[in-house]
Amino acid sequence: MKKYIFLIVLFLGIVFEGFAQNTVSGVVTNYESEPLVGVTVVIDGTLTGVTTDADGRYSLDVNQNDVLVFSFVGMITQKVVYKGQKEINVNMISDNYNLDDVVVVGYGTSKRSDLTGSVSSVKVNDLKNTKVGLLGNALQGMASGVQVTQTNLKPGGSVSVVIRGKGSVNAGNGPLVIIDGVPGGFDQIATADIESIEILKDASAASIYGNRGSNGVILITSKKGVAGKTKVSFTAQGGVMNMVNKMDMMSAQQYYDLINSEGIEYTWKRDELLQLSRGETTDWQAAISEQGKFQNYNASVSGGSEKSSNYLGLDYYDMDGIIKNSNYNRITLRFNNDSKLNDWAHMGFRLNVLESKIKNINEETHELYGTIFSAVSAQPTAPIYGSDGEYFDGFLNTKANPVAMVDLLDKSTKVTHITGSFFVEFTPVKHLSIKTNNAATLHFAITDIYENPRMGQHYATEGVANITSSKSRYWQSENTITYDNKFGDHKIKAMVGVSASKSEAESSFAQAKGVDSVTKYYNLGGGSEFGPNSSSASASTLTSTYMRANYNYKDRYLATFTMRADGSSRFAPGHRWGYFPSLALAWRITEEDFMKSADYIDNLKLRVSAGMLGNQNIGNYLYQALVSEGGQHFNYVLNGVLYTGAAYSSIGNTNLTWEKSKQLDIALDYGFFGNRVAGSIDYYYKQSTDLLWNVTLPLESGYQSSYTNVGVLENKGIEFSLNTININKYNFQWTSTLNFTYNRNEVIELYDGKTDYNKQIFVGHSLNEFYMLESDGIWQLEEAAEAAVYGALPGDRKIVDNYEDNQINSDDRVFCGQSNPSYYGGLTNTFKYKDFDLVVFVTYAGGYKVRNSLLRFTNSYNTKGNSSVDYYNNYWRADRPSNKYPAPRIGSSYLNGDGTDAILEDGTYARIKNLELGYTLPKRWTKLLKATSLRAYFSVQNVYTFTKYTGYDIEASAQSNPYPGSRAFIGGISINF
Incomplete structure (x- = not known):
């Protein structure tokens, strides 16, 4: 039992x-x-x-x-x-297309599901894909339609940001950057202080900024305190950088052999012969470079109560570049406060203080004087120091010793930037809010330069020092009233506002010669000769009214109407006001009854928008005739006394007004399988008219140029973004983010109908398309008679006679390719297994050509300087009739390829921008430190670039004196309490 x-x-x-x-x-x-x-x-x-x-x-x-x-x-x-x-x-994994996310838009916020315009959001974590660069770099490859290029690779170097193609010629193509409601720049906020970034790309999203929105708007919101437990965060990262793609140049012996074997007339200097006798080669690139260093520290404290919350952040950034004596350091202090005065009013305060210093190398655009060009082209037989112990100064095609330039040139720019803002928001009755936001900015900059006479023949025989100082002030007052209410199935949100702002700028320049190397620019009065000295001041104002109305019916049918009117002092009286309307409609298809059975579709929204934006990004007073003073054409000596005259430099234009941009956007947002697959597809069309064009005038007019409104420029393209959660189980996660943009740019109309040869702009072609002579290999021995017709010899570069008149001149030029990428984008793959994570970030671009200025030196001997080893092994000789490089001759036309497509290369590339491996300590370990989380990581930046480009770095190819690219190895740690 x-x-x-x-x-x-x-x-x-x-x-x-x-x-x-x-x-x-x-x-x-x-x-x-x-x-x-x-x-x-x-x-x-x-x-x-x-x-x-x-x-x-x-x-x-x-x-x-x-x-x-x-x-x-x-x-x-x-x-x-x-x-x-x-x-x-x-x-948890971030939902990049979560419909309930709150997105910052101009003068307000919106749920993502209610957006009718084209707005891309960049997550804070995504900004960490670029460790060494500043904020501008961190945006590269992060959003469709946004092309980011680091055009200067020096420490603190600038970036170019273009949204949906270049829409202007002389009025800039960069977007309007707004930081906490105040216009600013990418270098004016620490990346670690950023809460969110929204990119407004179409007319509906950006027209609320009217005259400044034609190139898109980037809204940056800084972090603020949250009620509850005080949070303390600290991050530290540092590492080293090494030059990549160093040019492989001829050795001293190869240089000597080339000159002697080709019978080139050259008188060897004693110091060169001594170096040759010792079998030594001067590697000028190595002589001016070093291993770069990078460090960045950030500490923040945030928290508060329901009544008041605060955020305090301190950031220190320092980089020593791979070229000696190039450095950038910056310290940023940010304080944000939000306080609740009572149930119907709250206020906030924002303060950001920045102090930076950048130490530059010689970046003169003339290749004979630039540090990098000098290092590439200086003869390898020349020693760094002569037998007299001084810097060697007997160069053939460069005017200064590259090492002397990095050792002795003292050039730095110091900046102090302070931005403060204060807002108060009232809700006197339910559904109605009134907000006033007032801000001011102070910007101080001073550039000190001392040119030591020991630097070389290009520089004065006595020390020259100069100081450029500038100060700018900006203030604005923005006041809005917002009504937000729901009536049954109807939602209405309307906002009206008025703004006023003023910008003031002052600058001065002073120079002295005969200054010693001790006092430099600290005592200009100690010089023997002074001037030219100058100073200037300018101011501009902007007054605006604006409104936006949003209508939502059953969360299914959405409409947004926006209107802004701007009055700017930069334009002629009677033409100062511009009006910028837009209308956007959206249909949330997934909210329809017939879509309810398709439970695998989470989001399907069709958007259409159209509107007009403006551009006022030119200098002040350009509608007036301007006078230039001084210069060699205006100096006269009478009875031994120097008199300085003045003359009109530009003619006035009493009709000068806005540059206008008409835009259309048709888009589809999608999300499937619980938003595991989500993104958007956009078609856009942007036409810029009344271009602000600085037209060069004939000399006989008596004026140099004139600003006017002429021309039509067109951009149209397709954007595609895709976010996927590929795997999310077994403690393993794999997510991917892809964006792709195709853009076609075309000049539709110019002031004379067809061309602007000064700016290389042509109707029917893309902006700044290459228009050059066409090269076709090398003249061979059997072509001697034909070559003679053009004054060439066998071994010279062959130029195509497209005009077929038996001579080579500008009439033979042809279009050789566009200078702007036709497609670009980024791809991020993120892997996480338990406490380990791995990020692989790739950027790419293609469909364009780049001008490699270094080819003028590396692929010829026409300039007498050094050339590449590849040139040495493959140049034309009678006994080695190569068709790759011309013979080493001096003075023969087009030998170095200048002015021909021989200096163009394919710009297509794909770059592994970041490879990062991280490890997060388990909770049982972080508890011992009383911390909530601790993560350590190792990152390699610029891992590898797949490209046919042979220069230093494909992104900086447009620079005439390019700073070399580098690969960085970075380690870091972040801890939160």
Whole structure:
């Protein structure tokens, strides 16, 4: 009997085991393993659930095979089946297309689901893909339609940001950058202080900024404190940088052999012969370069109560470049405060203080004087120091010793930038808010230069020092009233506002000669000769009114109308006001009843927008006739006294007004399978008219130029973005983000109908398309008679006679390719396994040509300087009739390829921009430090570039004196308390 009772009890235990409740607990974290507060954890199909606490922990009673659903705003919802685990820890993945995300738009915010315009959001974590660069670099490859290029690779170098193609010739193509409501620049905020970045790309999104929005708008919002536990964060990163793509130049012996074997007339200097006798070669690139260093530290404290919250951040950034004595350092202090005065009013304060210093190398555009060009072309037989112990100064095609330039040129720019803003927002009645936001900016900059006479023949025989100082002030006042209400199925949100701003700038320049190397620019009065000295001042104002109305019916049909009127003092009286309307419509197809059965489709929204934007990005007073003073044409000597005259430099234009941009956008947003596959597809059309064009005038007019409104420029293209969650199970996650942009740029109309040869702009072609002579290999011995017709010899570069008149001149030029990429984008793959994470970030561009200025030296000997080893091995000789490089001759036309397509190369590239491996310490370890999270990582920047380009760096190819590219090895740590 006992045996049967035991079996019955055992059977019942097995049967009811699945109904016995157990307690499961765990921690929910974000990608960086930081705890997430307020994550909802519920049992699927029930109302039973909890939320995570301040440490991201939860505890819940569950049954066997229950499905736990983890959800959080901005994160992909995750489901986990309970199989008896004691602990279930979940790492949430960001939902880049979460429809409930709040997106910052001009003068307000909006839910992503309510957007009708084209707005791209860049997540804070994505900004970390670029460690060494500043904010501008971090945006590269992050959003479709946004082309970011680091045009200067020096420490603190600038970036070019173009949204949806270049739409202007003389009025700039960079977007309007707004930081916490105040116009600014990428270098004016630390990346670690950024909360969010929104990029407004179409007319509907950007027209609220009217006259400044034609090139797009980038809205940057800084971090602020959150009520609750005080959060302390600290990050530190540092590493080294090495030059990549160093030019492989001839050795001293190869240089000597080339000159002697080709019978080139050259008188060897004693110091060169001594170096040759010792078998030594001067590697000028190595002589001016070194291993670069980088470090960046950021500390922040944030927190507060429901009444008041604060954020305090301190950031220090320092980089020593790979070229000696090039450096950039910056310290940034940010303080943000938000206070709730009562139930219907709150206020906030923003303060950002920045102090920076950049130490530059010689970047003169003339290749004979630039540091990099000099290092590439200087003869390898020349020593760094002569037998007299001084810097060697007997160069053939460069006017200064490259090492002397990096050792002795003292050139630095110091900047102090202060921005403060204060806002108060009232809600006197329900649904109505009134906000006033007032801001001011002070910017001080001073550039000190001292040219030591020991630098070389290009420089004065006595020291020259100069100081350029500038000061600018900016203030603005913006005041808005917003009404937001819902009536049944109808939602209405309307905003009206007025703004006023003023910019003032002052600058001065002073120079002295005969200054010694000790006092330099600190005592200009100690010089023997002074001037030219100058000073200037200017001011401009902008007054605006604007409004925006949003209508939403059943979260299904959306409409946005925007209107802005701007009055700018930069334009002629009677032409100062511009009006910029836009209209956008959207249809959320997934909200229709017939879509309810398609449960795998989470989001399908059709958007259409059209409108007009403006551009006022020119100098002040250009509608007036301007006078230039001084210069060799205006100096006269009478009775031994120097008199300086003045003359008109530009003619006035009393009709000068806005540059206008008409834009159309048709788009589809999509999301499938719980937004595991999401993105958007946009077609855009942008036509710029009344271009602000600085037209060069004939000399007989008596004027140099005149600004006028002429010409039409067109951009049209397709944008595609895709975010996917490829794998999310077994403690392994793999997500991908891809964006692609195709853009076609075309000049439709110019002031004379067809061309502007001065700017190389032609109707029917893309902006700045290459228009050059066409090379066709090398003249061979059997072509001697034909070559003679053109005054050439066998071994000279062959230029195509397209005009067929038996002579080579400008009439033979042809279009050789566009200078702007026709497509570009970025790809990010992120892998995470337990506490390890790996990021692989790739950028790419193609469909264009680049001008490699270095080829003038490396692929010929026409300039008497050094050439590449490849040239030495493949130049034309009678006994080696190469068709690759011309013979080493001096003075023969087009030998170095200048003015021909021989200096053009394919610009297509794909670059592994960042490869980063990180490890997050488990909670049991971070608890010992009283920390909430701690992550360490190792990153390699600019891992490899797939390209046919042979210069230093494909992105800086447009530079006439390019700073070499580098590969960086960075280690870092971030800890949160």
